[in-house]
Amino acid sequence: MKAREIIRNGLWDQNVVLAQILGMCPTMALTSSASNGLGMGLATTAVLVVSNMAVSSVRKVVTEQVRIPVFIAIIATIVTLVDMSLNAWMHELYKVLGLYIALIVANCAILGRAEAFACKNGVVDSALDGLFMGLGFTAVLTTIGIVREVVGSGTVFSQASLLLGPHFAFLETTVIPGYGGTLMMILPPGGFLTLGLLLAVKKRIEIRQRNAGVAVVSVPSHCGA
Amino acid sequence: MNVATLREGISYQGGLLALFSTVTAAALVIAAVYTSPAIHVAEQHDLETSLAQVLPQGYNDNNLLQDVVHVKDADGVDVEVHRASKAGALKAAVFTTSSSGYAGPIVILVGISRDGVVQGVRVLRHNETPGLGDKIDEAKTNWIHAFEGKALATAKWLVKKDGGDFDQFAGATITPRAVVKAVKEALEFHQAHLDAIYASK
């Protein structure tokens, strides 16, 4: 498979959230701020790359009948290793992300990529797939986080320096000073609303592209039209 | 017997699962051995800094984690009290307490000096509504500092809406009411068990 296609799939065509609708738990729970979304996205990306490589390298040994338990064992082990080493050696970061890392195991996207890609492709391609699937996931989570944070609390990337180090303190912006906040956007409904609107935007862009590709200009029919 | 038929056999599959379980378990054990000392140090450090933040800087010279007494409260529940001392003299007690807020329990840490004055309060855990009840969190507002220097006799331990001394938040009264109640109960507990808390070991 061509690298270009892998990259395009990860970022847009087969995007974990926008096309596969996988990993809904972190998508809803960890996007109340842009920093949270970014942090969870990056942590997932790291796990995804390593797990894809691990699964790909044992793909010839593992039989079809026992592949699911084997993949799950690999993924759970990697996540636990990441959890323990962050806790031991990057404790400040762990205090921010710690709660979420254990949740990565439950993210179907990881097993999904192992099943759909890594067990059929080489190690390099699988690493690339993991990286760009992860980045696509990160991009969506961060976008949802930005929308929810701006509308919900009037800031963007607050506490980014906790996550990325003091150099990134410049990211912390108050977009709307003196804003009282829209609580719903920080609470779970805000996640669903934002994701729904994002899906609608993707759909609209795709319809536009399809129409631009076809010579006959036909407006997509709406109900009753 | 060739490899293809071997792969289909139950022993190959079972062996494969056993192999992967062993390898992953071994990896976890090794990692646990290597990380656990560092994790222990980091967690002790966390605990110590969180305990120290309810006492003024330089208030004590002992390690709060080392000097612990267990005192039973009125309901017979065991309370772990960390004692602060300077130059060998016991000066204050630090312990956690909780009360139920708007959405589940609010766990707070209080530091109370031996003469019954609040030195500091921090909320350790809560599920209050973001933007409303979470103003009790020191990271959000400095409301929690209002308790410092107050004693049972020197303040009316109610929110202003109920005729007391402490501000409630616009739109959220239950949360600050719960915190005020918890701090007041901590003071009462401290007063009732002075002897037990400051008993020499």
Place this chain on the structure above:
Amino acid sequence: MNTHVINLNPVAAPHAQTGESVSAVMLKVLLALVPATFYAFWLFGAPSFWLWLITIASAAAGEAACLRMGKREVMPQLRDGSAILTGWLLALSLPPWAPWWIGVVGGLFATTLGKQVFGGIGNNLFNPAMIARIALLVSFPVQMTYWVVPNVAPNLFDGLLITLGHTPIPDAMSSATLLGHAKTDLARGVDLLHTSLPGHAFNWVGARVGSLGETSAWLIAAGGVALIFMRVISWHIPVAMLLALAVPAAIGHHENPARYLDATTHLMSGGAMLGAFFIATDYVTSPNTKWGQLVFGAGCGLLTWVIRTYGGYPEGVAFAVLLMNALTPAIDRLVKPRVYGRTYGGKPISAEKGKRS
């Protein structure tokens, strides 16, 4: 001879029509709301009028924007009055002196995310006005629980300044609704026999603290009864809902008056009347059969009582209606109408008199 007669086009069913269009139904519902609304204007003065106007305008604007985005005809759909009714009902559920942007956000939310994203009129799963009210309540709890005492009516211009947030409302004018007051007192351990109600908490005529559609419960109910007589709505949902609210309230109050409010208070407070006659009866989001409507109404009433009594919020009508809206498809599946010529079980009825095959 007229060519139209010669070229007979086959006309699809239904052949018998009542002559009732959507806009005629909407007009009757709006008329039924007029007395209660005017009473609320009189009670709370100009700010409530401006808020009402802004909310309706925003609801209509949201609908028009969505129709335009979907490349559909704007005016015919807007003229059917459903967006106006949505905005009107939402306005009646708001605190009378809420700032202008509450009306704008609520009105836009109701018709766009509450209705048009589902495909517009007839396709929405939930009552748009109640969706918007809940969104506002969850998002802006401070503004949505700020109630003023009645009968302090400023003039039109001063009222506009209040709605625009230019003039701050003095603290002395704020008070708690009856349900809110009861919830607060219970939460801090004061039982209902010893609670001291604020002066404007309850009043049979309706001069009391609350949303526009809460105070004039009698006029709302009168409008609802008129709708039943005009056959715009049937009696099933309102009666089931009010009974299912009143019966548990009466039992609870009889058993422990210190803990449970009485049935009259429940019926006359909050959105009970508005909900029973105007919101739960929405054609789109309630079941089609009579039995289904009874189940639906009873569910709304019971849930309202449960939420008011045990929940975190003092008022539960909006939550109850939305929860039952979600159950409407299930109710419609379970409670099916009898197919003509068949028994409820689905067996054909024999043509012979008194005999069923």
